[in-house]
Amino acid sequence: MRSLVLIGHGSHLNPDSAQAVYHYAELIRQAGVFSEVIEGYWKEEPSLRQVLRTTRYSDVTVIPMFISEGYFTETVIPRELNLGHSGPVPVQGITRQLGGKTVRYTLPYGVHPRMTDVILARAHEAFPEFNPEDTGLLIIGHGTTRNQNSNRVIYQNRDRIRERGLFKEVHALFLDEDPKVDTWETLFTTRNVIMVPFFTAEGWHTRETIPEDLGLTGQVTEFENHSVHYGLPVGTHPMVTDVILDMARDAWHNTSASGEPSPEQEAAWDTFLHLARQGMRLGEVLIRHDVGLFTLQHMLDEGKDQLQVFVAPESIRDLVRMSDAGEYRPVHTFRNLPRGWKGVFNEADFRRAISYVYPSVLEDTYLYQKGALRVTPWISTARRQTGIYARVQQATLKDVDVVSKKICGFCLKSRLWYGEQLYQTFLDGVPGNIPCVEACTYVISEVREHVAQKASKTSPSGAV
Structure with a gap:
């Protein structure tokens, strides 16, 4: 009985940012090695602050789905998971006892030695018949001046491939x-030059930035002195699944913990399941139970025919990420849930479907009612921010109120972190009553932008 949590960066703006993590989570579920696989994000839901509360078992392995060590893997993720660690993560990872669970945090998957083979696989795909005597390999990394460990894995892979003597030249x-x-x-x-992006997924950099900066026109681009063969990013290769599983097995060997169901999580689910079998509303969703199956649909579609029917939780996951107007929904409790669909699930799939429609809402609400979920006021959240988000510490309470009213007024949750009161929740039969015990990353980002705009208006040069 083990839980695996895959951590991605996510985005408030780009719905495609999470696709790579979703993809590998599905592949690992199919492998059947873990009892459950959950996705968590810095900029999406379930957030890093919530995700451990959603795990069903007491044995939890957390793997950052990042291509290299750096600011996020060494500072942001450990901080938000409350691991009590900052700085380089040791090879054996970090093990903590949190809320009755054994949580093992590993290095990011991109630093695993087998990623060298993934680079070579991408190179062979880009130019299958290359001649080692007249072919070079370029590994393209993102790089950053914020953390000196970020480029280390790129150079390590460069050196490993040089030692194998497969190419005349290898550079990073x-x-x-x-x-x-x-x-x-x-x-x-x-x-001939093969270029392989050492990136986690297809995105803006691999599709736009790199080709535009280098003048690449397709998979093969002819220059005066070179033929460039442009490969796919390493992070989307199927071999990454094996890398993740290897990392998880290595983490298990470093501890004697054995998993069992989490009492709090199971109690939350049992409480909710009892209500769901009777029929209920949760936010904008209507839930019904009949002949062993659960149905989910938008409350405004009650009684309507010709709804599109889904039977896979992943289909619901993808559906609710966008509104009917085509707007991305980075916060799932926004009041713009799409309409025109119905999900029909057995109990096991119903559990996953609910977690996709309203991530962590069930667990957070249950713990809040039991007095086991602490409200984190804005000032505490602001003080925790580092890097570019440390700017939010300059925000006044009026700034926070102005920004959060615009965002939170469109959300089902109540701002307990800003002093709003909530005496009953949807577990008491009040559908829209969902507690928000801490400002989400979307609010934090918007407060930062608000503070930056104020600073630019007061600065003589207009610069921030």
Whole structure:
């Protein structure tokens, strides 16, 4: 009985940002190694502050779905998970006892030695018939000046591949630090150059930034002295699934913990299941139970025919990420749940479907009612922020109120972290009553933007 949590960055703006984590979570579920696989995000839901509360078992392995060590894996994720750690993560990972659970936090998957083989697999895909005597390999990393460990894995893979002697030349270049990727022509003497992006997923950088900066026109681009073969990012290769499983097994070997159902999580589910069998509303969702099956649909679609029927939780997950107007829903309790659908599930799939429609709402509400979920006031949240988000510490309470009213007024949750009161919840039969015990990352981001705009207006130069 083990839980696996895959942590991604996520985005408030781009719905595609989470797709790679979803993809690998599905593959690992199919492998059947874990009793459950859950996704968690920095910028989406369930958030890092919530995700451990949603795990069903007391044995939890957390793997950051990042390509390298850096600010997020060493500072943000440990802080938000309350691991009591900051700085480089040891090879054996970090093990903590949190809320009755054994939580093991590993290095990011991108630093695993088998990622060298993933790079080579992408290179062979890009140019299957290459001649080692006249072919070079370029590994493209993102790079950052914020953390010196970020580029280490790129150089390690470069050196491993050089030692194998598979290419005449092997180099590593970066987008955001020196040596920059646009200097590649000064390094290579080979006619053929294979370029492999060491990125987690297809996205803006791999589809736009790199091709535009380098003048690439497709999978193969002819230059005066070189033929460039542009590969897919390493993070989307199927071999990554094996890398993740290897990391999880290594983490297990470093502890003698054995998993069992989490009492709090099971109690929350049993309480909710009892109400769901009777029929209930949760937020904008109407829940019915008949002949062993649960149905979910928008409350305004009650009694309507010709609804699109879904039977897979993943279909519901993808559906509710967008509104009927085509707007991305980074906060799932926004009051713009799409209409025109119905989900029909057995009990096991119903549990997952609910977690996709309203991530962590059930667990948080149950614990709040039991007095086991502490409300975190804004000032505490602001003090916890680092990096570019430390700016929110300059916000006044009036700033926070102005920003959060615009966002939270469109949300089903009540701002307990800002002093609003909530005496009953949906577990008491009041459908829209959902507690919000801490400002979400969306509010934090918008407060930061608000503070930056105020600063630009008061600055003589207009610069922030």
